Amino acid sequence: MRLTVPFAGDDAALVSAIRAGNASAKAELFHRYAPQVERLITHVLGYDSELADMLQETFASALRSLNGLKDPRALKPWLLRIAACTAKKALRSRTRRRWLRYFTDDEDEARHEPRVEPPDADALRATREVYVILERLPVDERLAFALRYINGLELVAVAAACDVSLATVKRRLQRAERRFVAAAKEVPILVDCMESGERWKSR
Amino acid sequence: MEEPLKLLQTLGTRAAEGLEAFAPERSAALERARESFLRDAPTTQRSPRILLGSFGLAAALALLVLFVSLRAEPTMSFQVATRPGRVNDQIAALGIPVQLSFSDGTRFTLGTSTRAHVVSLQRHGAQIALESGSLEANVVHTGESAWSLSAGPFSVRVTGTKFSLSWDPELGRFSVRVLQGSVAVSGSVIGAERPLRSGETLVVSVPDQHLQLSNDRPAAASSSEIEPPAAASALPSGGELRPASPSAEPSVRSANASTSANANANAWRKLALEGKLREAYASADAIGFDRACEAANAADLLLLGDAARLAGRPDRVNEALLQLRRRFPKDPRGAAAAFMLGKVAFDHGGSDRSAANWFATSLREQPNGALAREAAGRLIEALRRAGDGAGAERAAKDYLTWYPNGPHAALARSLLH
Numbered sequence: 239m240r241l242t243v244p245f246a247g248d249d250a251a252l253v254s255a256i257r258a259g260n261a262s263a264k265a266e267l268f269h270r271y272a273p274q275v276e277r278l279i280t281h282v283l284g285y286d287s288e289l290a291d292m293l294q295e296t297f298a299s300a301l302r303s304l305n306g307l308k309d310p311r312a313l314k315p316w317l318l319r320i321a322a323c324t325a326k327k328a329l330r331s332r333t334r335r336r337w338l339r340y341f342t343d344d345e346d347e348a349r350h351e352p353r354v355e356p357p358d359a360d361a362l363r364a365t366r367e368v369y370v371i372l373e374r375l376p377v378d379e380r381l382a383f384a385l386r387y388i389n390g391l392e393l394v395a396v397a398a399a400c401d402v403s404l405a406t407v408k409r410r411l412q413r414a415e416r417r418f419v420a421a422a423k424e425v426p427i428l429v430d431c432m433e434s435g436e437r438w439k440s441r
Numbered sequence: 442m443e444e445p446l447k448l449l450q451t452l453g454t455r456a457a458e459g460l461e462a463f464a465p466e467r468s469a470a471l472e473r474a475r476e477s478f479l480r481d482a483p484t485t486q487r488s489p490r491i492l493l494g495s496f497g498l499a500a501a502l503a504l505l506v507l508f509v510s511l512r513a514e515p516t517m518s519f520q521v522a523t524r525p526g527r528v529n530d531q532i533a534a535l536g537i538p539v540q541l542s543f544s545d546g547t548r549f550t551l552g553t554s555t556r557a558h559v560v561s562l563q564r565h566g567a568q569i570a571l572e573s574g575s576l577e578a579n580v581v582h583t584g585e586s587a588w589s590l591s592a593g594p595f596s597v598r599v600t601g602t603k604f605s606l607s608w609d610p611e612l613g614r615f616s617v618r619v620l621q622g623s624v625a626v627s628g629s630v631i632g633a634e635r636p637l638r639s640g641e642t643l644v645v646s647v648p649d650q651h652l653q654l655s656n657d658r659p660a661a662a663s664s665s666e667i668e669p670p671a672a673a674s675a676l677p678s679g680g681e682l683r684p685a686s687p688s689a690e691p692s693v694r695s696a697n698a699s700t701s702a703n704a705n706a707n708a709w710r711k712l713a714l715e716g717k718l719r720e721a722y723a724s725a726d727a728i729g730f731d732r733a734c735e736a737a738n739a740a741d742l743l744l745l746g747d748a749a750r751l752a753g754r755p756d757r758v759n760e761a762l763l764q765l766r767r768r769f770p771k772d773p774r775g776a777a778a779a780f781m782l783g784k785v786a787f788d789h790g791g792s793d794r795s796a797a798n799w800f801a802t803s804l805r806e807q808p809n810g811a812l813a814r815e816a817a818g819r820l821i822e823a824l825r826r827a828g829d830g831a832g833a834e835r836a837a838k839d840y841l842t843w844y845p846n847g848p849h850a851a852l853a854r855s856l857l858h
Contacts, residue, residue: 268478276471281456285463287770288529293474295561298481302563331529360831365459368452387453419445422452431455 253310256301268297271314275321278399281389282325282381284369296324315398322381322399329377364431371421379414382407465782465798469767480627481589481596517562519543531558534574543567546581547588552607563587566599575607582622594647594735594768595628600636610769613647613738629735647736709733713744722752734761739769746781755789758782776807780816787819793827818849821856 245255245266252270255263272293279292286292300320307316368388372380378400385396397407422428460467519526520542526532532539534551541549541559547566551557555574559567566587580588582601590597592608595615602622608615617626619641625634630645630652637643644653709724725733725745734745742765749757762778769775783799786792800820804813817840824833837853844850 265479268475272471272475276467277457280460280463280467285460285466287466289467289470290473290477291529291560293470294477294481297474297478298561331527361455361459362462364452365456365462368456368459387449388456390453390457415445415449418449428452431452 248311249313250310253304253307253313256304264301267300271317272297274314275317278318278321278385278389279325279328282322282384283328284365284372286328288328292324292328296321299324315395318395318399319401322385323401326377326381329380360427364427367422367425367428371418371425374421375414375417379410379417382410383414383418386411462798465795465802469763472763473767481591517544517564517567519559519562519567526559528559528562531556541569548579550577550579552576560591571606571608573608573610575605577603577605579603580622593629595626595631595645598625598627598634600624604637611738613736614645615647616642616644618642648738648741650732650736709748710741710744713748718748718751722748722754722757730757731760734764737761737764739765739772739774742769743774743778743781746778750781750785755785755791758785773807776803776810777812779803779806780812780819783816783819783823787823787826793823794829797823797827797829797832814844814847817844818847818852821849821853825856 245252245260245262247255247263252263252266256267275296276289276293279289279296280286296317300317303320307313372384375383382396382400385391385399386393391399393404393407393411396411397404400407400410402410521530521532522539526541532541532551534553534555538553539551539555541551541557545565549557549569552575555576556572557574557576558570558572560570561568565583565585566589569588569590571590571592578590578599580586580599580602582599586599586601588599590599590606592606592615593610593613595608597604597606597617600623603620604622604624605618605620606616615628617624617637619637619639621639623636623638625636626643627634628645629647630650631643635643640656642655644655645651709721709728712718712724713721721744722730725748730745730749734742737745742761746758746761746765749755749761759782762782765772765778766775779799780803783796783803786796786799797820800816800823803810803816804820807813817836821833821836821840824836834856837856840847840849840853841857
């Protein structure tokens with residue numbers, strides 16, 4: 239339900255209004271940036287059934303730490319950095335995620351697996367193979383790779399989202415690229431995808 | 442390195458496009474997050490003030506260290522029984538109660554048959570989701586405590602200190618009892634935050650749209666029946682509840698089914714169960730279709746969707762069924778809802794691609810369900826109309842494998858020859 243008096247103003251005005259407790263401004267923060275945040279998280283993780291929780295966590299965290307934003311005009315990269323941090327936490331916790339039980343019956347953790355739909359199965363199989371390879375990358379390399387090649391961020395923006403220097407993100411990307419290319423060459427459907435746009439040449 | 446990088450860009454773009462197949466789920470997640478955020482959006486925290494005066498250098502440094510530590514990362518941690526706890530790990534106390542112990546001394550004891558998880562940790566508190574069951578809370582209250590719990594469509598903000606909470610998602614029944622201190626409760630039927638104080642118990646029935654408040658303090662008013670906030674009315678000032686006539690023995694009176702809100706809520710359901718779906722829609726619309734949806738469980742949402750469909754209101758169908766899938770993601774009726782959403786998209790000028798995705802979702806979730814054959818056939822139609830010839834052919838092959846004599850078999854064969 240949209241508030242009847244939506245906030246209007248640039249990011250600097252938005253930040254000031256939120257800090258002043260303006261409810262419309264808080265809603266506008268979500269409306270203005272939630273689609274980009276969602277795309278970033280989904281591009282890093284693949285579709286995840288806990289996407290709604292991660293979105294809320296990102297924006298709630300942003301509100302709690304908004305006073306720490308030194309330059310309100312840099313709201314968008316700051317918010318994307320929080321989103322990247324949320325995605326990174328999810329990646330790290332996934333490797334340790336488990337049901338804690340006090341009975342011994344088994345539970346299915348399939349809810350964390352991306353679902354694949356029959357329509358356009360080849361495209362989805364290719365997407366799935368991309369994420370299978372990404373699962374094998376170290377978290378920091380995966381994050382940089384997904385932000386650069388799937389989310390389409392420029393190098394400077396990737397560095398900002400990962401909260402590291404440009405040199406560090408370039409090193410991470412180089413390692414990720416080497417690993418990913420080596421793995422993708424072994425997956426026929428990925429080779430097909432690439433050859434449909436470009437001729438594949440061995441390195 | 443240029444050519445491999447171009448290939449990676451191609452793959453990355455294709456991967457992003459492939460994820461568009463999850464567009465309905467992603468949209469639903471955005472909507473859920475939006476509602477939760479607008480309902481629960483915390484205020485920004487004030488920066489700690491730095492007091493500067495005529496202190497010596499050591500004192501100034503001590504203040505600097507204090508400032509840095511106050512702005513440091515959250516340090517709250519917790520244990521589940523004797524094991525370290527982690528955010529988002531599901532905790533199921535099935536046969537015995539389970540205690541969550543936080544580093545500040547706060548404790549939550551999950552009752553048997555209870556599922557919960559810690560959503561997030563902050564420096565002076567945490568957010569906990571009670572998925573089903575009950576818990577008892579003993580919260581260490583300080584001026585900076587920031588604890589909140591969610592249970593279905595309800596939120597409890599803890600202003601200190603001891604209380605019990607229960608939530609039954611199947612029955613739509615929520616209750617909170619404050620033993621010491623106070624909490625602030627909000628959510629479905631309740632509306633905006635209401636304070637609850639020591640000795641007070643609030644019970645809410647979402648399907649019946651009813652609240653009950655009882656008070657076991659002998660010197661105070663005994664109990665009240667509270668009308669849920671209507672659209673045109675406001676809460677009493679300060680959120681104080683009007684006491685009923687005092688009586689010697691505190692008690693909880695049973696729900697008064699004769700209120701007009703409850704009577705109307707039951708009326709549409711009664712009509713729907715009698716098969717009078719158009720009348721059921723009109724009755725639900727009379728009390729507010731969105732209110733009816735908000736109070737409905739999964740079965741009722743499916744009924745509301747069916748009623749809206751027969752009433753020729755595809756927008757209302759989407760409203761009811763998307764809520765069903767969002768609020769009850771594990772309910773088996775979700776597959777039927779997906780099928781109906783596909784039909785609405787296909788039959789009422791919606792996106793054919795979206796219709797195909799919904800039929801495929803229904804099939805994936807219940808490949809052997811009662812609607813599986815119809816979903817498989819409709820999938821062929823939707824893919825064909827969406828211009829996805831290759832997809833339609835694959836769906837046709839699958840259909841003929843499972844339903845060689847089904848109603849869509851002729852269509853399937855025509856696509857393959």
